[in-house]
Amino acid sequence: MSIIIRAMQTSDIPIVKIIEDDLFPIDAWSTDLFLSELAEVAISRDVVVAELDGRVVGYASLRFVGKQGDVNTVAVASSEQGSGIGTQLMNWLEDMARERGVRELFLEVRSDNAPANAMYQKRSYDRIDIRRNYYGNEVDANIMRKKLHDV
Numbered sequence: 001m002s003i004i005i006r007a008m009q010t011s012d013i014p015i016v017k018i019i020e021d022d023l024f025p026i027d028a029w030s031t032d033l034f035l036s037e038l039a040e041v042a043i044s045r046d047v048v049v050a051e052l053d054g055r056v057v058g059y060a061s062l063r064f065v066g067k068q069g070d071v072n073t074v075a076v077a078s079s080e081q082g083s084g085i086g087t088q089l090m091n092w093l094e095d096m097a098r099e100r101g102v103r104e105l106f107l108e109v110r111s112d113n114a115p116a117n118a119m120y121q122k123r124s125y126d127r128i129d130i131r132r133n134y135y136g137n138e139v140d141a142n143i144m145r146k147k148l149h150d151v
Contacts, residue, residue: 003085005092008047008059010038015056016049019077027135029073037061037072046096050076050085060089062096069102081115090123094148103148108134108141120144 008016013034020028037047044065050058057080061072071093076085097105108131109116125144134141 002053003088004051005048005088006051007041008034008038008049010035012049012056012059016059019056019059019075022078023075026137045072046100048089048092050089052080052085058085058089060093062093062100064097064100064102067101067103069097069100069105071105071107086119090119094123094146098148105146105148107144109144110135111140111142117142 013031016034017028017031020034037045040063041047045061045063047061048059049056050060058074058076060074063070063072071090074086074089074093076083076089094105105125107120107125109120111117111130123146125146127142128145129143131141131143133139
């Protein structure tokens with residue numbers, strides 16, 4: 001299994017949108033939102049896809065401003081979850097944040113997404129706050145932060 005992480009292109013958005021809609025049926029990002037992310041590349045964003053055997057199976061976006069960064073999104077197709085692709089995307093996000101001079105990395109994760117919450121805790125993200133009903137349907141967001149000490 002060979003995973004390649006590369007810059008997202010506009011031509012990737014249709015397959016990324018299929019993955020997005022499958023994973024987040026209630027609050028999926030729109031095509032326009034993905035286009036907006038790409039428009040900010042090299043200004044305040046880095047956006048990538050993960051390819052497995054030539055197929056896009058995941059994606060991630062980092063927002064950076066000064067010494068702070070945000071994991072805007074990270075997702076892996078449901079058929080490929082548990083295969084280490086999410087870990088590789090998170091490694092890429094954190095490495096890129098360090099390259100950009102980010103000292104603190106933030107993210108929001110659904111409180112009801114136990115696998116994602118466990119992964120972030122394992123990666124030394126601390127829950128610093130809760131946004132009530134952030135995702136609607138009474139689903140809260142855990143706000144998490146990781147200090148990147150080696151920057």
